Amino acid sequence: MAEQRYSRQRQAILEAVKSSHAHPTAEMVHQAIRAKMPSISLGTVYRNLKVLSANGEIKPLYGDANNLHYDGRCDDHPHLVCTHCHQVYDMPDEWVKRLGPLDEVSTRHEIDFVDITFYGVCEHCRTNKTKEVEFS
Amino acid sequence: MAEQRYSRQRQAILEAVKSSHAHPTAEMVHQAIRAKMPSISLGTVYRNLKVLSANGEIKPLYGDANNLHYDGRCDDHPHLVCTHCHQVYDMPDEWVKRLGPLDEVSTRHEIDFVDITFYGVCEHCRTNKTKEVEFS
DNA sequence: ATAGATGCAAACGGTTTGCATAGAG
């Protein structure tokens, strides 16, 4: 791997993802950082989210079809994707443990990691029946 | 739900997804059908994949970040996404059963279904070490 | 005859990239 420099922007992006509980998208990270660093470009955010993922410092979440989200927690745990508001929630890692060791899963394929994603209606949307956003 | 007509195109698309073991993307379905129905448009394929998903006749797979795949099998089973070739494989539903009943998962959120996706290197890519495609 | 479905092509939106410049080491 080539040498890597720790720019203010990269630091801010890592910090933003780590400190957020919302599993932010690139757009959300960009908005958040702009408050303090107005000149940061969206392209820089995208580039750094890739770099940080490759470094294993953050984790991409594929569960929401519409947008790529990122998780500051890198330990293995499931998520809930709300089919109404598209928000992503952490779930207890108990459910990952129930699967047992990954090397039992297949002898033919090499399994590196699992993703468990629950889909449903989050507690907020359950009460706020008003907002009817379509999930596709 | 509004009345629905069973066009030749829709039939062909359903048939193509059901009969494929490759968890095809819209593009793949389009190519497959073009052989026998050269005039079918990609837009029609996209529209019908949505309709058929909404009908519950096929299932969208979000596990591959790059492309939306579709599964002709609608029963609940995990998949393996190869991080080298992006191919999607079926895995035994045993792993879903290990999670236990979904209504135990959360009392706060309403859980409707789970998705378990394994990531790794498929048996084919394991032996063909030559092709080094990057997964992002 | 009447709506739903199609083909075509343009538009969309999230993400990536080329390039000149800035800035970390």
Add this chain to the structure above:
DNA sequence: CTCTATGCAAACCGTTTGCATCTAT
């Protein structure tokens, strides 16, 4: 001083959409 990272804007590419036409019922 060197070479990675940035900002900007254009390009990309998978997907959606508007519209005139076709077709299943």
